[in-house]
Amino acid sequence: MTGDKETCDPSSTMVSHTSHVTMLVRHPFRDEHYVKMRWIDTPGRGDTRGEEKDKELWQNTMAKLMEQDAQKVHRIVWVLNAAWQRGVAMREMMLKELRRSFGYHLYEHLDLVFNFLPHLPNKSEYREAVLLPQREKFTNWIMEQEDKLFNWSSELRKDVSAQVNRTGFYGISINPTYLADCPLDLPLSAPYLRQFPPFSYPAGVDELIKMYESARHCYVNSSGLKVADKHPRIGPGVLQNFSSLRYECGLRPKWSWQDGYQENQYRQRLYRRLLLTPGYVAVHVTMRGALFSAGDRAFLLSSQDGGKVECGDPEEKGWPRDWSNQTVKAVSISATGEWATYRFPWRPGSLRVCFCEAPNCTESWRFGQNLSLPEASPGNCKDEDLVSTFRSPNLTSRYMLPRPVAVNDRLFAIAYDNVVVVNLQHNTPYSAHRISHWQNKLSYRDFVAELNGSIYAVGSDILICNTATQKTSKIPLPGFKWSWWSSLIAAANHSLYILNHGDPGQTYLIVFDVVSIAINWVDISQAHHLLAQANTVPDYELFGGCVVVSNELFVLPRSAPDVLVIDLVSFNMSTLSTEAVQTGRYKWGGGVEARGRVYAAPRNADRILVINAKAPTRDVFGIPTSKVAIGRWKWYSLVLANDRLYGIPDHARSAFVFDLNTEELYGIEVGLTTRVAVVGDRLFWTRWYDEEDLLLGGYHDSYALLSLDATVNISAEDPTDS
Missing domain, CATH: 3.40.50 (Rossmann fold)
Structure with missing residues (x-):
């Protein structure tokens, strides 16, 4: 092409032999x-x-x-x-x-x-x-x-x-x-x-x-x-700038130290626990450009360690080791492809969006297009942004709201001598009133269930609260022996299943059909013979909760060595041993079913009991909880909300949160709470005020409702140290 014969050195081979430019x-x-x-x-x-x-x-x-x-x-x-x-x-x-x-x-x-x-x-x-x-x-x-x-x-x-x-x-x-x-x-x-x-x-x-x-x-x-563009655009998509930026508050895991004495260890013992605290969990960025598509990917690169990081770096210097798992696709894209919104997991430090404008974004050099983001102001996420508190003059008795039950947009709590109704609007309490006051003070508070829009509580009789009319009625239970510890209740299949201990060695399953109002007493005293160590503990101490799964009642062990399984058609019984998970007394409390498994709250046990109820093997195992709390009387029951299990504190200073998707366990501070109800994806905790609250103007003999949004995102980042 140049006609320069001196510099032309042709080759007769099929391969290049040029070694320099x-x-x-x-x-x-x-x-x-x-x-x-x-x-x-x-x-x-x-x-x-x-x-x-x-x-x-x-x-x-x-x-x-x-x-x-x-x-x-x-x-x-x-x-x-x-x-x-x-x-x-x-x-x-x-x-x-x-x-x-x-x-x-x-x-x-x-x-x-x-x-x-x-x-x-x-x-x-x-x-x-x-x-x-x-x-x-x-x-x-x-x-x-x-x-x-x-x-x-x-x-x-x-x-x-x-x-x-x-x-x-x-x-x-x-x-x-x-x-x-x-x-x-x-x-x-x-x-x-x-x-x-x-x-x-x-x-x-x-x-x-x-x-x-x-x-x-x-x-x-x-x-x-x-030539100087180290990371030229590979596909049609063009990243130009961003038009909006929002930092999302949520919960971030953090290690902190806790005094074991406060956890009923009765001795001074410091231990580390993993708590969720308010903080940034995500960054929402709307980016402007051209020809954005569903195949584009991006991730957030941070220089928090002070090192120089560069998008599109083929050597991935300063990049997270698992950066390929952190790439995300757009949450939404305009029909014209001129803008796209991304949600990135947040991380501290100077942030930069690294963008890959085509499918098959698997190599680091593909993420050459980039945008720098301004740093978020620290401390903008606060407790009150995630948790709200409601107090009312009608919540003045310590026993006024012992166990709320959610029905539609109301909370109902059956106490000693009345029912308290809390009205909700957009998941926010705005008023409370009492209904159905009665003279004889009987404790219904721990044995409550909801079925078909009505609330049922068991004491010396069955109290029925019609939530539509807000009227109550009672069904007598002749021969029923009420005891603080000896009765359990579950609701399913248009029936209530009430477990009750009578005289020593006698246990009954009471089946109450809520449609026909028929009551069937089933003697299941032979359960004592099925439980190898049942005669070593009092009857009332055997079981801590019961859950119905597919026409079977799983009776969870408090001090019993086994789970008792009752067929609700034939009333045949079998057991599942838990001794490989935990031994001792007062191991577990109430439970809940989720995804075919039954979970039981650890009281003195140091792990959640898990029963694979729908699996042919019916395997039983445990999930350790020592990174959240240790000691005795930690949690008494569980609730399920938004694919998360929440452990309701007894003497523990924090509830636990177990994510069913990630199988991660955390603690979350809720103070001195009692019971909890779930409305949609929001938890409502009954809370009374301790001495610290008195100093802040609270009342020792008063209740409040603590509202927690279960949809709040939890950061997947590694926890920080306090």
């Missing part, structure tokens, strides 16, 4: 009628010294190109051997390097020159029979490589195909020996020379002239490809 400023074809251009000859692929040498030569090539003043190129000429028809590995590697180095706009600056593609005397026949089929074959091969590299969606593939079709394509059959036939000092571009063999055909010098004219047009009308 050569730069020349010359007239094309040594023709002074043409404008001087800078010509850069680079090593090709297929070095006989192996792939590592290939990579080294390419890195040297890019470094040499960046030494130019302009640091840009206008045309890339890829010379291929037309006799070599297969898309061999070195061509694949070369295309990948070109795409990686020059990005999405490579093809509009790329010329493919096929050497040893003989021209025919008939130009039309040559174009239709030789050039166009060769062009179609190679562009198809390029699209195959595009699909392999980036797995384009059908929609984006159209844009990529349009780019590939902008590639220049030229066929020649140049042999350096032809130069011997060229008259002395006559350039190849001479007007009449290209009309005579061998320059007309088989060489096809006309094609080289066209390629020069295309390069000249590109130089005048295009800014060229930036």
Whole structure:
């Protein structure tokens, strides 16, 4: 192309033997009628010294190109051997390097020159029979490589195909020996020379002239490809800026120290516990640009350690080890693809969005587009943003709201001599009143269930509260022996199942059909014989809760060694041993069913009891809780909300939260609470005020409702130390 015979060193082999970059400023074809251009000859692929040498030569090539003043190129000429028809590995590697180095706009600056593609005397026949089929074959091969590299969606593939079709394509059959036939000092571009063999055909010098004219047009009308751009855009999507930014408050895990004496250890013992505290958990960013798609991915890169981090870094310096698991797709994308909103897990430090604009975003160098975000102000997330407190003059007795039950938009609490109703609006309490006052004070407070819109409580009778009419009625239970510890209740299948201990060695299952108002007493005293150690503890101490799962009643052990399973059709009984999980007395309290498993709250046990109720093996295991609380009387029951289990504190200073999706366990401070109800995804805790609250103006003999949003996100980041 330059006519510089001194620097032209042709090879007779099928592979490149160039080992360094050569730069020349010359007239094309040594023709002074043409404008001087800078010509850069680079090593090709297929070095006989192996792939590592290939990579080294390419890195040297890019470094040499960046030494130019302009640091840009206008045309890339890829010379291929037309006799070599297969898309061999070195061509694949070369295309990948070109795409990686020059990005999405490579093809509009790329010329493919096929050497040893003989021209025919008939130009039309040559174009239709030789050039166009060769062009179609190679562009198809390029699209195959595009699909392999980036797995384009059908929609984006159209844009990529349009780019590939902008590639220049030229066929020649140049042999350096032809130069011997060229008259002395006559350039190849001479007007009449290209009309005579061998320059007309088989060489096809006309094609080289066209390629020069295309390069000249590109130089005048295009800014060229930036060599200094280390992370050029790979796909159509363009990231320009962000239009909105919001930091989401939630709960973040944090290690703290707790005095074991306060956890009923009766001795001074400090231990670490994992608590959830208010903090940022996510960043919502709406980004502006063009051609955003569902296949785009992004992640948040932080420089909290003070080190320099860079999006698109192929060596991933300063990146999280699991960065590939932190990439997210857009939450929403506009129909025009001009904006997209992302939700990123928040992390401290200077933040930068690293964006990959195409599918198959699995390599770090793909995330070259980036945006810097302003740092969030610390301390903007507070307890009151996540937890709200409601007090009312009608919540003045210590026993006024012992166990609230949620029905629609109201909380109902059955106490000694009345029912308290708390009205909710948008999950927020706004008023409270009492209904159905009665004279004989009986404790219904721990044995309450809701079924079909009515609330049932068991004392010496069955109290029924119709939540629609807010009227109460009673069904007598002759022979029922009420005891603080000896009765349990569960509701399912239009029936209440009440477990009651009578005289020593006698246990009954009372089945109350809420439709027919029929009561069936089932003697299950033989359960004492099924439980190997039942005679070593009092009857009232055997069980801590009961849960119905698929026509079976799982009676959870308080001090019994086994779970008692009662078939609610045949009333046959069996047991599941828990001794491999925990031994001793007062192990577990109430429980709940979730995803086919029964979970029981640990009182003196140091782990949650888990029963695989629907599995054929009925396996029983435990989930350790010592990182949240230790000691005795920790939690007495469980509730389920938004795929999370909440352990209701007895003497523990914090509730526990067990996420069923991540299987992570945390603690959360709720103070001196008693019972809890769930309305939708919100928990309402009954709370009384201790001495610390008295100092703040509270009343020792008063209640409040503590409202906790169970949908608040929990950060997946590693916990921090206090």
